[in-house]
Amino acid sequence: MEKEKNENLKTAMKVSVLTVIINSILTAFKLFAGIFAGSYAMISDAVHSASDVFSTFIVMIGIKISGKRSDANHQYGHERFECIAAVILAALLFATGIGIGYSGISKLIIGDYSSLSVPGILALVAAVVSIAVKEIMFWYTRKAAKTIKSGALLADAWHHRSDALSSIGSLIGIAGARLGFMPLDMIASAVISIFVIKTAVSIFWDAVKKMTDEACSDEFVERIKAVINGHTAVINIDSLKTRKFGERIYADVEISINAELSFVEAHDIATAVHDDLEKTFPELKHCTVHANPSAAVSETPQ
Numbered sequence: 001m002e003k004e005k006n007e008n009l010k011t012a013m014k015v016s017v018l019t020v021i022i023n024s025i026l027t028a029f030k031l032f033a034g035i036f037a038g039s040y041a042m043i044s045d046a047v048h049s050a051s052d053v054f055s056t057f058i059v060m061i062g063i064k065i066s067g068k069r070s071d072a073n074h075q076y077g078h079e080r081f082e083c084i085a086a087v088i089l090a091a092l093l094f095a096t097g098i099g100i101g102y103s104g105i106s107k108l109i110i111g112d113y114s115s116l117s118v119p120g121i122l123a124l125v126a127a128v129v130s131i132a133v134k135e136i137m138f139w140y141t142r143k144a145a146k147t148i149k150s151g152a153l154l155a156d157a158w159h160h161r162s163d164a165l166s167s168i169g170s171l172i173g174i175a176g177a178r179l180g181f182m183p184l185d186m187i188a189s190a191v192i193s194i195f196v197i198k199t200a201v202s203i204f205w206d207a208v209k210k211m212t213d214e215a216c217s218d219e220f221v222e223r224i225k226a227v228i229n230g231h232t233a234v235i236n237i238d239s240l241k242t243r244k245f246g247e248r249i250y251a252d253v254e255i256s257i258n259a260e261l262s263f264v265e266a267h268d269i270a271t272a273v274h275d276d277l278e279k280t281f282p283e284l285k286h287c288t289v290h291a292n293p294s295a296a297v298s299e300t301p302q
Helices: 002-037 040-066 080-110 121-148 151-178 183-211 218-229 263-280
Strands: 236-245 248-258 284-294
Touching (some): 040 151, 121 151, 183 236, 218 248, 218 263, 248 263
16 A cells, blocks of 8 residues: 555656646746737736646645655544645636636726737747647646546646636637737636636535545445445445545445354454455545344354
8 A cells, every 4th residue: 555655646746747847838938929929818828827837836745745654643644635735726726717807807898909919920829839738738637646546636637628728718819819809819818717717616626525524426335335245244234434535535334244143253254344345445545344233144154
């Protein structure tokens, strides 16, 4: 388990470092293109990409802390620190979205476009490059996040997707402005903010659910029941409770077994069920199995 945790940490850090490098280059390119080509939408897009760089550092810190071993002050581990990183990331995204939206909408309300210049072709090129790069980064990061079951890394993947969507908005706005509809560049900026805010709310809500002991899905619970029922000594599943702890899961199980069995035999059955569950489901951080005596006839071989 410790070896797997270290490998997951290495994977997360590798993806995050690559993300920081690509986003830094992309931010500089989009900012240059936005200023040089005179596109407010592209400058807004550059600000969004700049927030990606900072947010990835937050993700890296969260993953690093969540991977620490249990200690005297955190005897159940540090997994929820990854959720905290996701909440901070959501707050950063939300603030970025509000800022971009306010700037774009305020210029639309004023309605004076005489000072605006037609965006240059470089802004279009930057938008196309950004869409391609960020979509690739989304799938790359998403795959890694699902492999190591990292919520913070998955949040960062969706940050890439929101950046790709915002670049699509930039592309439409810039193209429209070049065709003579100048307000479209401002409208694109406002639309970008909606995508960013929606992503922020989604990330925040997912993190909150993982920090408030949300139960696992019905499908996952049924899979657990199938493993428990696979033990012939188990007469009935009296109780099964699950809760999410960051990206890990706790399970509390009560099973009925033959009341005539000795304490040692009952303990061995509970241990067998426990070990089988933790072996079958690596995402289980810990599971407790309690055996209750039952008057029903057990199928346990005598």
